[in-house]
Amino acid sequence: MAGIVLALSVGGLGACSAPVQERYFMLSPDEVNAPSEATTGAAVMGIGPIAIPSHLDRTQLVTRSSDNRLIINQFDRWAEPLDENIQRVLIENLDRRLHPQRIETFPWNSRDGVVWQVVVDFGQFERQPDGSVGMAARWKIVNFASGEIVVSERFSDTIIPRDTTTEATVAAMSILLGRLSDSISAAYRR
Template identity: 50%
Template sequence: MHICTGLFLLVIAPLLAACSTAPQDQYYLLSSTINPSASAAGQGAVIGIGPVTIPSHLDRSMIVSRSSSNRLEVLSGHRWGEPLDENINRILIENFDHTGKASRLETFPWTSRDDVDLQIVVDIDRFERQADGNVLLAARWKLIAFESGDIKAADRYEKTLAPQGTDVESTVSAMSDLLADFSIEIANDIP
C-alpha cells in the first residue's frame, strides 16, 4: 500500500507543480492629478525641479507601507514601474507644468545654458500608507533663486489622505493626489 502511495505522489507531484503558476507582479506609477491651467504658455520663470530625495527604505522596486510606527511591510508582488524618486520627479514636473507658473521646466541636473531662474529642492521624509490605512506625505522643500543661491521660500509639508479603497492601486492614487496638493502648495509661493 505504501509503494502505491509513493508511486502516485511521484507521478502526480510534477503535474501539480506544472499546473500551479506564481502570481504575476503588478506594476504601479504615480500620476499627475492636476488639471492644466488656462494660463498662457511662456509666462513665468524657468524653474528647475530637483534634486528630489527619498528615504532609502522607499528606494526599492517593491512598494512599502507601514504596519506600525516602527515596522515596514514590503508588498511583494506590487512594484513601482520605475524608480520611485524618478517617478516623483517626473510627476512634480508635470504638476508644475499644469499650474502655469513656469515658462519652462528643467529636470535636475541641468546645465548653465538652461537659464534656470528658480530651483525647487525637495526632501521627502515619509511617503507611504500608514498602519491606520491613510497615506502620509511628509517633506521639506526650498525655492531657491538659482543665480544668487538665495532661499526665496522654504516650508515643511505634512498631510495625510484616506485612499478610496484598501487595495494598492487606491494607495498609489492617494499618493498621486498628495503630490498634486504638495505641488500646488509650492506653486503658491512662486512669484
C-alpha cells in the first residue's frame, strides 16, 4: 500500500510541474541612418572573420557572476550561432552608416571584389556581475589587396540594461554593436 501511495504521489508531482521552455534570442541591427557626409557607392567591403571567445561559442547565453565564474543559462539560447548573428548585425549597421557599393561576408573569393576588409576579435561580450553588459573588442580595417592594416583600434564600452531580463540584456548587447559600428564607420570615413 505504501508503494502505491508513493507511486501516485510522484506521478502527481510530475503532472503538476510544467516543463521549462527554452527561449531563443537574436541580436538586432539599429535604425541609425548614415550621416550626410556618408559616401554613397563606396568600395566593396568585406566583413569578417568575426572571432568570439570559446566560452561564448555555444547555443546558451553566458553571463558572469564574478570575474572568474560564468553562468550558462540553460534555457536562454541564441537562435543562431553568436558569431554569425554578430556578423549579420554589423553588416546591416555598416551598410546603413556607410552605403558601400556592396558588402560581402567572410569567407569570400577573389571574384567578389572586396577592397576593404573589417575584422573583429571580441574579448568580452556578456552581462557582467554588476548587471551591466560589457563589450571589449579589437577591430581593424585591412586593404584586402595589399594586406596592409589601415586602421587598428580597441573598442570597450558598457551599458546598463533597462531591467534584469535576458531580453533587456540582448537589447543592450545590440546597442553596443551599434556603438562598435559607429566607431568602425568613423574610422572608415577618415
